[in-house]
Amino acid sequence: MDARWKLRRVYGADHDDPDPGPRPGHDYAELVGGALDGLLLDVTGWSAEERSDGAALTTEIGAYGPGGRAWYRPRAADPAFWEWEADSP
Known part of the structure; x- marks a missing residue:
């Protein structure tokens, strides 16, 4: 796991989670831009x-x-970086 990600918050983690960061053994993509900029998305188990x-x-x-x-x-x-494209309803 990239050392810079260890202190980051994972998308979907509860706001009151005492450890909202990445978990060992998981794969993450960093979200860039848009409302979720800077969060990590857990893509563990996702196919190519x-x-x-x-x-x-x-x-x-x-x-x-x-x-x-x-x-x-x-x-x-x-x-490893996912770019924001748009928002939708």
């Missing part, structure tokens, strides 16, 4: 096809408020 498709992640802090989604896709040059 699932990873290449990206994800629509539920967020309350995007352009559409509660229930909205932030769309992220892997960066072509470095798939």
Whole structure:
């Protein structure tokens, strides 16, 4: 695991979780831009096809408020980083 990620918060971790960071043995992508910028997405167990498709992640802090989604896709040059593309309802 990348040392710079050890103090980061994982997407989906509860706000009151005493240890919201990454877990050993898991694979993560760093979210870049948009409402979820800086969070880590746990992609452990995702197939190469699932990873290449990206994800629509539920967020309350995007352009559409509660229930909205932030769309992220892997960066072509470095798939460890997923770039924000858009928000949707």
